[in-house]
Amino acid sequence: MSEYSSKHVGAKGGKIKQSWLRSLADSDKTLGWLFTLPFLILWAWWFLYPFIQSFVRSFQDANFAALDQAKFIGLENYTAILHDKEFFRALLHSLEIVVISIPIQTLLGLLLAILVNQKLKGKGIFRTVFFLPYITSQIAITTVFMMMFKQGTFLTDFFGVLGFGNVTWFADTRYALLFVCILFIFQQAGFTMIVYLSGLQEIPKDLYEAGEIDGASKWNKFRYITVPYLKPITFFIVSVSTIAGFQIYDQIAAISRYGALGSPAGATSTVVTYFYQHGIRYMNIGYGSAAVVLFFIIIMLITYLQKKFLDEKE
Amino acid sequence: MKTRINSNRPFLYIGTIILGLLFALPFLYTIYTSVIPMRYVNTLTSPANWTFENFKVFFTNDAYNVPRWFLNTVIMTGAVVLGNLVINPMAGFALAKLNFRGKGLIYWIVVATMMVPYHMILIPVYVNVAQLGWLNTFWGLTVPFLYQGLYIFMLRQFFISVPNEFLEAARIDGLTKMGAFWRIVYPLARSSLITMSILAFAGTWNSYLIPSTLANTPEMYVLVVGLNSVKDMFFENTPMIMAGVVLSTLPIILFFFLFQRQYIEGISNAGVKG
Amino acid sequence: MGKVNKKISAMLVLCLALVVALTACGGNKSADNKEGASGEKVTVNFGFWGTAQDLEIYQKAADTISEKYPEIELKIKQYPSSEQFWNTLPGEIAAGVAPDFIKMSNEGAYEYINKGLFTPIDDLVQATGVDMGRFPDTSKKIWNVDGKQYGIPNSDMPAMFFINEQMWKDAGLGDYPTTWDEVIEAAKVLNKGNVKGIIVNLDAFHITNYVKSFGGGWGNGKTINSPENVKALELIIDMYNQGIAVTPKSAGFGWDGEVFANSLGAMSTGGYWYKGYLKDANPDMKYVAIPVPKGTTNGSTMSSDAYMVLKDAKNKEAALKAAYYMTNDDTQTAFMDLGFNPAVSSLSEKYFEKNPEFKALQPALEYSTDYGYPTDTKRFTDELVKELEGLVLGGSGKTAQQILDDIQSQFQ
Secondary structure, three states, rough: HHHHHHHHHHHHHHHHHHHHHHHHHHOOOHHHHHHHHHHHHHHHHHHHHHHHHHHHHHOEEEEEHHHHOOEOOOOOOHHHOOOHHHHHHHHHHHHHHHHHHHHHHHHHHHHHHHHHHHOOOOOOHHHHHEEEHOOOOOHHHHHHHHHHOOOHHHHHHHHHOOOOOOOOOOOOOOOHHHHHHHHHHHHHHHHHHHHHHHHHHHOOHHHHHHHOOOOOHHHHHHHHHHHHHHHHHHHHHHHHHHHHHOOOOOOHHOOOOOOOOOOOOOOOOHHHHHHHHHHHOOOHHHHHHHHHHHHHHHHHHHHHHHHHHHHHOO | OOOOHOOHHHHHHHHHHHHHHHHHHHEEEEEHOOOOHHHHOOOOOOOOHOHHHHHHHHHHOOOOOOOHHHHHHHHHHHHHHHHHHHHHHHHHHHHHHHHOHHHHHHHHHHHHHHHHHHHHHHHHHHHHHHHHOOOOOHHHHHHHHHHHHHHHHHHHHHHHHHHHHHHHHHHHHHOHHHHHHHHHHHHHHHHHHHHHHHHHHHHHHOOOOHHHOOOOOOHHHHHHHHHHOOOOOOOOOOHHHHHHHHHHHHHHHHHHHHHHHOOOOOOOOHHOOO | OHHHHHHHHHHHHHHHHHHHHHHHHHHOOOOOOOOOHHHHHHEEEEEEEEEEEHHHHHHHHHHHHHHOOOOOEEEEEEEOHHHHHHHHHHHHHHHHOOOOOEEEEEEHHHHHHEEEEEEEEOOHHHOOOOOOHHHHHHHHHEEEEEEOOOOOEEEEEEEEEEEEEEHHHHHOOOOOOOHHHHHHHHHHHHOOEEEEEEEEOOHHHHHHHHHHOOOOOOOOOOOOOOHHHHHHHHHHHHHHHHHHHHHEOOOOOHHHHHHHHHEEEEEEEEEOOHHHHHHHOOOOOOOOEOOOOOOOOOOOOOEEEEEEEEEEOOOOHHHHHHHHHHOOOHHHHHHHHHHOEEOOOHHHHHHEEEEEEHHOOOOEEEHEEEEOOOOOOOHHHHHHHHHHHHHHHHOOOOHHHHHHHHHHHHOO
């Protein structure tokens, strides 16, 4: 009924108008812009404009709490950062987190997704449980992990047997960053799982049926149907997790609570804690903004490379 | 690996259960800590000492207005998720399946947007919101967040995998591209839209930095901010904090549990044949 | 290629135009609130972060302020945390909705004062006729920078040294220590298995107290590597080398009070906040609070907080009056009941009657002083903590002299 009446109204508008509209709704060019327009408007107003303001700050000596007294100092912030070995230390830590965590959490997430995509009793519960760390406050999770990874618990005893020192992990400069990686993997695996889960859902069943007719083994079906189909999603997961890895903050803040950010002794400093420390905590927002701009350039490069190697050819 | 799957079933269950326990442990411990008096923090104590006092405070202390905060959170999260459900898929579809000049640029805009820590632009955003008179209103809490670069990117990646044959078939049936999007792609991408909704829901519900900055009167607090706002001590009362975490996480768990059922294998079969 | 460039530059021009237009719009912000004509009320906004009880007390003060200052309407704004306050403040100032005055502690105030966030109140005191004579000189001095007064003191309390009474008695030890040498001797006796003799939190507050007890101090950045400071740091390092000290972090905790409450350390430097915390965290614990032991002299830090008027306050005189009203006897008594020692001389005596466990600290009120951190306070304390953690938790192998020299070189 409703479909009929809408058609009826459309007909009233006259054939010419209808076909004009139709061609609009069918043209890649207009539709492309039409569909991205709501995003672009919001983006320009709520991202680009604020970002440009912050970008301008990166050339200023700007006190966070007295922005009206900011002075332009050219590239001074940038040169100062590039001469600060703490910045490169932080950058190295960020890269370490990404390099260690991303492969593990991607594979773990895929494994979890495959597990809970099976015919399994109570799989709703399992899905929820695996997703739990992602939705629970990271501060709470970190607090709990800190209780488990302190000297003398069964976990540190266990790792002690494996050759790690039996120490409080987050208080030891050797293990603190690894501790952050464990937290990050644990959090991000749930995210990876549900993205993969929906990816698995959308693989057309006919592809598997066709594979079965050709007598493909389960492994081959996985290798030649599932994996290629999930490739764009995998690219998404890897690049998003890379960004998330670079931006990891809550966990480190929880470890450093009551102390200096990046504790112990700067062993868990990252580019984001570096920005936070200088830009917000030391109120030197110009310097902090410059750090973010540099960080932005680096991570853009990484994503560009990832796209080249992981994303499909269009 | 190929045919042994049935004989492996007990192992599958055992493995999944072990993994499940591992993943559930921190949250279980959070629940445990939320029901013990402060003096037992860091120790295991018998259920005889458990108490709901920490939760009761939230509902009896005048400083807390949990129902109001809950309502605020529902409104904020609902509006943001709905906005994301309209704006992101459209942009994602345009980037995945339409050819137009400027597309490459928009793609990199989307990607670049994700990379800036929000803290960096928070002050200008705050001033923006204030100049519109939107401080402490739902407008300020929702409008800037109706899109998310992350989810546009995600949906683009999903839509790329939608076979072009579907769109061509739609064309033969007389649908425009716009029609094909709303009638074919949108329903077809159901599970990815569910995923996006779940992620957007969890992200918005749990957000602290933004709502605590843009809305800082007790009437406009959202749950996470409100539960963190009122401290009764000089130092952190861990059980109270954990009780707050449990209270604010339960709705997301419920939301997820209800929606994960929508993941039904092979849903895309519906449109393929023919 | 050319086409793409054109597109991009068109886009940039567009963005720029947008930005210019927006900045122009932002330029003519609504003019400041007009001073109320006679009879009209002036609204003063007070911002604070703290507990629910604090809010209640302030709300009461807001309700009664008209009795003394009928022209002022006081609005209380609570921030979820100090971090949240500082995060929001720049935006609030830009948008013209920042509070007119706030309460803050002297641990971080020097930095904000020197960075021009607050207004000196000397002229305002003259103009409004508030009575600064109610506050002792030691308190006022903390809030005086370069000869200018910045804060109206609210409370002050010396740092303390806490001893687990049960452990002390069980070990058969006699009088409580008055010097670090006696502390070390006792710590060796108290050091048993899991329990460490002394908790030395590698945190600026605690380290500063060691430094002061040797007659040292940071001198606002000028005397970071003074011989007294080096001696104090050597003492700390020595206690770690002897295995009688523990930092909360390596025991798996956040701060010293937690270790103390869990009976994993017998002694610790600390402050008045121990009382409220221990009451919940370990209600059965018996503890003793004494002045910080001597290195070479009596010395410890004073924790003070005060009301300060922001430099962007719309009506500074009204703000100062309201700030002064916060120190009225009723409000101060209410805070006293929560454990704060009022900076009003006439009330302080009662405080020690109400909090007998702190009685031993009364003499320390005379000689305790401000922290004396450099202008870049947070950068300094972060650096200090980082260096000490590097030594104790990371085995950097530096000496006390090297550590302080390194830090001094960054804060000329």
